[in-house]
Ligand code: SF4
């Protein structure tokens with residue numbers, strides 16, 4: 482019942498905007514959010530609690546309320562916003578939202594759509610690429626780290642792909658089986674993001 486009410490409210494907002502010709506909105510984009518089950522977004526009252534409580538926003542240009550506003554209005558430009566990638570998925574906004582909107586999940590969902598449309602920041606793409614090619618997000622490629630490990634009484638290299646390089650193929654098989662390589666454009670789909 483609550484979902485139907487939220488959806489109706491969302492439709493009214495969008496219809497009003499179309500009539501006033503204030504902004505270009507996309508029904509297709511709103512349909513994606515609706516199909517994914519994020520009806521609650523229509524209950525956002527733009528109170529700004531999410532922005533105020535966001536630890537990342539204190540140090541970056543991330544303005545969570547603005548991202549939510551663009552999403553509610555069906556403004557696809559949000560998918561090209563660099564700020565979308567500044568969220569650390571800490572869930573603080575979700576905990577503080579008076580409307581119980583799953584903000585963090587919505588941001589992750591928006592990122593997924595953004596990636597499908599070729600929008601990803603170079604540093605994030607680099608991490609994906611390094612994982613595919615080494616089996617590690619942060620590979621150990623400095624001898625001093627091996628020495629440090631030894632000094633702590635553990636093996637020079639961890640029992641990961643570092644110690645078992647033949648396991649890299651398995652890591653790549655796992656990545657490919659999920660379609661992640663195609664989506665992010667790494668491996669045989671490699672398309673470097675500048
Ligand atoms: S805290 Fe919730 S209701 Fe308030 S602006 Fe953010 S998403 Fe909207």
Ligand code: SF4
Pocket residue numbers: 531534535536537538545567568569570571572573574575584585588
């Ligand atoms: S989940 Fe993301 S947007 Fe929400 S408070 Fe944490 S960093 Fe900010």
